[in-house]
Amino acid sequence: MKMKELLLFLSCVLSVSADVLHEELYIIGCSDSYGEVMFGLDGEEKRYADFNKQTEVDVLPPFAGPISCPGCYDIAVANLQVCKKNLQIAHKALKDFPLERDAPSAVMIYTRDEVEVGEKNTLICHVTGFYPAPVNVSWTKNGEKVTEGTSINVPYINKDGSFTQISRLQFTPQLGDIYSCAVEHLALTQPITKIYEVEASQSAPGVGPAVFCGVGLTVGLLGVAAGTFFLIKGNECS
Ligand SMILES: *[C@@H]1O[C@H](CO)[C@@H](O)[C@H](O)[C@H]1NC(C)=O
Numbered sequence: 001m002k003m004k005e006l007l008l009f010l011s012c013v014l015s016v017s018a019d020v021l022h023e024e025l026y027i028i029g030c031s032d033s034y035g036e037v038m039f040g041l042d043g044e045e046k047r048y049a050d051f052n053k054q055t056e057v058d059v060l061p062p063f064a065g066p067i068s069c070p071g072c073y074d075i076a077v078a079n080l081q082v083c084k085k086n087l088q089i090a091h092k093a094l095k096d097f098p099l100e101r102d103a104p105s106a107v108m109i110y111t112r113d114e115v116e117v118g119e120k121n122t123l124i125c126h127v128t129g130f131y132p133a134p135v136n137v138s139w140t141k142n143g144e145k146v147t148e149g150t151s152i153n154v155p156y157i158n159k160d161g162s163f164t165q166i167s168r169l170q171f172t173p174q175l176g177d178i179y180s181c182a183v184e185h186l187a188l189t190q191p192i193t194k195i196y197e198v199e200a201s202q203s204a205p206g207v208g209p210a211v212f213c214g215v216g217l218t219v220g221l222l223g224v225a226a227g228t229f230f231l232i233k234g235n236e237c238s
Pocket of ligand 1: 134135136184185186
């Protein structure tokens with residue numbers, strides 16, 4: 001890990017509409033070993049520049065339709081160059097500038113959909129509260145490393161200046177399978193690991209909810225009956 005790593009993040013609120021408040025975010029960020037250019041909206045990523053694949057990536061869900069952005073990738077590359085230049089200048093100007101380091105304040109693992117054994121689902125590893133970006137997230141299934149079907153968002157900046165990143169793993173739950181996500185960050189001496197186990201109780205929708213609903217309905221109807229009784233009684237007296 002580089003000790004002299006320095007990070008610059010510029011972000012701005014591009015537009016705030018008057019009646020319904022939405023927050024659009026444009027992030028240009030760089031460190032010695034990392035760069036990011038991303039558009040976000042209300043805490044979600046809309047599109048980002050993938051500097052490995054050298055293309056702009058649209059991450060809107062299919063119903064939102066693809067938004068073409070000709071020239072966006074080139075603009076992102078240019079902005080990243082400016083960021084790296086500024087970073088070099090800052091390095092020179094602020095010799096031995098101490099880098100703030102905050103380990104992730106929370107790591108959570110959960111499934112996107114309710115678990116049905118044998119039905120495709122997505123495991124989510126949600127990492128937040130860290131600085132600087134990024135984190136590395138790795139997955140295991142029953143102790144074996146998994147890379148296929150994994151993906152990770154570019155870092156999203158939080159209101160307090162820390163970052164959030166979300167890693168996903170496509171999986172098909174089978175009883176007894178144990179998954180883990182391990183998070184590495186500059187401020188951690190060892191990874192934070194969270195475990196997810198596919199358990200029988202999650203897949204069998206028990207009688208609990210039906211009984212609960214039945215009892216609730218009965219009590220409700222009794223209440224209506226009692227109310228009606230007293231209403232009639234009350235009217236008789238007056
Ligand atoms: C993340 O992984 C890359 C590549 O393996 C490594 O160079 C980097 O130091 C790792 N970052 C952290 C924070 O552990």
